[in-house]
Amino acid sequence: MNLLGRATGSRPRASEQRTLRSPVARRRRGGRAAGAALAAAVLAVLAVVSLGPLLWLAKASVSTTQDLLREPLALWPSGARWDNLAQAWGQGQVGRHLATTAAVAGGSLVVTLVVAVTAAYVIAVLRPRWAPLLTGGLVATLLVPGVALLVPRYLTVADIPLLGLDLRDSYWAVWLPAGADAFVVLVLARYFAGLPREIFEAARVDGAGPFRVLLQVVLPLSGPGLTVVSLLTVVAAWKDFLWPSLVLLDPSLQPVAVALPRLLEPLPLAEQMAALFLAALVPVLLFVLLQRHFFAAAGASGGTSR
Amino acid sequence: MARARATLPALLLALPAVLVFGVFAWWPLVRGLVLAGQESRAGADPRWVGLDNVTYVLADPLVATAALNTLAYTGLALVVGFPLPVVLAVVLTELRRTRSLATTLVYLPVVMPPAVAVLLWRTLLDPADSGVLNTLLARVGVEPQPWLASTTTALPAVVVAATWASAGSAVVVYVAALSSVRTELYEAAELDGAGVLARVRHVTLPHLRGVLLVMLLLQLIGTAQAFTEPFLLTRGGPQRSTTTLLMVIREYAVVRGDLGAAAALGALLALSLVAVSVAYWRLTRRWGSA
Numbered sequence: 001m002n003l004l005g006r007a008t009g010s011r012p013r014a015s016e017q018r019t020l021r022s023p024v025a026r027r028r029r030g031g032r033a034a035g036a037a038l039a040a041a042v043l044a045v046l047a048v049v050s051l052g053p054l055l056w057l058a059k060a061s062v063s064t065t066q067d068l069l070r071e072p073l074a075l076w077p078s079g080a081r082w083d084n085l086a087q088a089w090g091q092g093q094v095g096r097h098l099a100t101t102a103a104v105a106g107g108s109l110v111v112t113l114v115v116a117v118t119a120a121y122v123i124a125v126l127r128p129r130w131a132p133l134l135t136g137g138l139v140a141t142l143l144v145p146g147v148a149l150l151v152p153r154y155l156t157v158a159d160i161p162l163l164g165l166d167l168r169d170s171y172w173a174v175w176l177p178a179g180a181d182a183f184v185v186l187v188l189a190r191y192f193a194g195l196p197r198e199i200f201e202a203a204r205v206d207g208a209g210p211f212r213v214l215l216q217v218v219l220p221l222s223g224p225g226l227t228v229v230s231l232l233t234v235v236a237a238w239k240d241f242l243w244p245s246l247v248l249l250d251p252s253l254q255p256v257a258v259a260l261p262r263l264l265e266p267l268p269l270a271e272q273m274a275a276l277f278l279a280a281l282v283p284v285l286l287f288v289l290l291q292r293h294f295f296a297a298a299g300a301s302g303g304t305s306r
Numbered sequence: 307m308a309r310a311r312a313t314l315p316a317l318l319l320a321l322p323a324v325l326v327f328g329v330f331a332w333w334p335l336v337r338g339l340v341l342a343g344q345e346s347r348a349g350a351d352p353r354w355v356g357l358d359n360v361t362y363v364l365a366d367p368l369v370a371t372a373a374l375n376t377l378a379y380t381g382l383a384l385v386v387g388f389p390l391p392v393v394l395a396v397v398l399t400e401l402r403r404t405r406s407l408a409t410t411l412v413y414l415p416v417v418m419p420p421a422v423a424v425l426l427w428r429t430l431l432d433p434a435d436s437g438v439l440n441t442l443l444a445r446v447g448v449e450p451q452p453w454l455a456s457t458t459t460a461l462p463a464v465v466v467a468a469t470w471a472s473a474g475s476a477v478v479v480y481v482a483a484l485s486s487v488r489t490e491l492y493e494a495a496e497l498d499g500a501g502v503l504a505r506v507r508h509v510t511l512p513h514l515r516g517v518l519l520v521m522l523l524l525q526l527i528g529t530a531q532a533f534t535e536p537f538l539l540t541r542g543g544p545q546r547s548t549t550t551l552l553m554v555i556r557e558y559a560v561v562r563g564d565l566g567a568a569a570a571l572g573a574l575l576a577l578s579l580v581a582v583s584v585a586y587w588r589l590t591r592r593w594g595s596a
Binding site: 019020021022035038039042043046047049050051053054056057060069070072073111114115116118119121122126128134137138141143144145146147148149150151152153154155156157160161176177179180182185209210211214235238239241242246256257258260261264269272273276279280283284286287288291294295298299301 | 317323324327331333334338341396398402404411413418420423427436437438442445470474475478479482487489492493496505506527530533534551555559565568573575580583
């Protein structure tokens with residue numbers, strides 16, 4: 001059951017790969033037409049189902065509310081209302097909440113990377129005698145459904161053991177628990193374990209200690225692994241709703257996902273759609289620019305609900 | 307000797323993980339079990355009450371309703387959301403030049419923050435005649451439907467919206483798995499006169515078997531803990547018809563301030579999911595190791 005290996009392993013290019021239909025069947029004249037028809041049909045359906053709602057949202061964000069109510073299916077608004085976007089950004093406060101979302105995601109990323117890089121390095125490279133214990137502790141948390149942790153984790157955040165700190169209504173309440181993601185540690189450990197050990201040995205012989213090996217040998221070689229882990233973390237933080245809605249009650253701290261339902265309420269329909277459009281824009285643009293890495297991350301996460 | 311010198315750095319490097327996991331995963335796990343046996347209300351000192359929370363939760367008619375809803379949600383999501391990505395992946399794998407474009411389109415909804423997607427769906431499913439979906443249906447002569455406002459259509463509507471938002475990630479996993487099918491198998495099947503559907507049945511699906519089994523379990527565990535979609539689409543209504551167990555846990559904790567009951571219900575749901583996973587694993591182990 002090796003989802004990770006499959007997702008990151010090299011594979012033949014789409015155009016050369018033999019699939020259900022043989023290359024001969026594909027090249028035959030009927031086969032070529034059938035292939036083209038299939039492609040056109042699939043793309044058409046996907047365009048409507050997948051892209052359709054997004055395109056509708058884009059259009060709605062620059063329409064008037066009357067347009068949306070009278071003719072929701074019109075292909076074009078009766079004149080672009082760029083005001084909607086400006087209103088949603090400023091008055092609707094979407095801009096401010098996008099900034100808090102970036103703060104939530106950025107801090108989660110830093111904490112997760114510190115935890116995952118150090119732990120994965122211990123597990124996969126240093127391999128002390130007690131490493132299996134650490135790995136076991138991490139795997140144990142993967143086997144527990146998230147719902148079991150929800151309430152006790154909330155109580156822990158409200159009253160940190162020994163220190164007695166209340167982290168609620170501070171970003172730390174989201175940042176620190178985000179670091180307790182065993183999946184990310186294991187993905188990175190797997191990546192580190194795949195690096196050639198001779199390089200570590202050589203560095204060690206040259207007198208480099210464990211910290212220097214990590215900073216000057218392991219990290220520079222781990223670009224792709226770190227990218228996958230970073231995307232998993234940032235996307236999860238950007239999408240999360242339940243946890244931040246529990247621990248960030250101060251509206252000025254809430255990420256856009258949590259604040260949106262409240263932000264939409266006072267706005268006219270067209271501006272509501274503009275607010276949704278703005279909130280979707282950053283992740284969609286990130287995805288369009290970094291597609292390959294997104295797919296690697298999706299493969300690594302095995303389609304779990306992150 | 308080398309080992310002894312390497313021990314201190316290893317301990318130091320393990321520290322961030324031990325602290326973060328210790329405080330936010332291991333300790334809460336223990337605490338959750340303890341909490342489930344305590345009467346713990348906001349502001350008051352907790353008191354040991356044994357299984358009282360469990361019996362209280364199990365006797366609450368709201369929990370029964372939510373359990374049935376969650377079962378219906380999980381079942382419906384399996385029927386709608388499980389086969390769809392498999393079919394899409396098989397079809398996408400057949401595409402040549404357009405495959406990456408199609409994969410991009412399939413995955414696009416996954417990157418939308420669920421809150422945005424759900425609020426957009428709420429607009430599309432507006433029960434008024436002027437709602438987007440209802441306007442669309444009117445063009446083909448279908449009466450406007452109340453969608454989220456009716457107890458019969460609300461849950462299926464939520465499932466469809468959730469499937470739209472998540473199907474893409476499963477497709478990407480299947481497409482990756484399909485890229486490693488041994489092509490000789492297709493050739494051999496073809497020589498034996500197997501048509502396209504026979505090749506899907508005898509080569510493609512057996513190849514995916516292991517991945518399918520894992521994905522089925524992951525989907526089950528994920529949908530049993532559904533929250534964001536039903537919460538933002540319907541707030542659990544109409545008449546509690548879309549209230550899920552996780553929504554009840556939140557209601558216990560946030561609205562009623564009864565953390566003991568919330569922890570007990572959380573532990574019960576988690577334990578049932580672990581039990582289901584173990585049973586599933588034992589049942590499928592024999593034919594999963596293809």
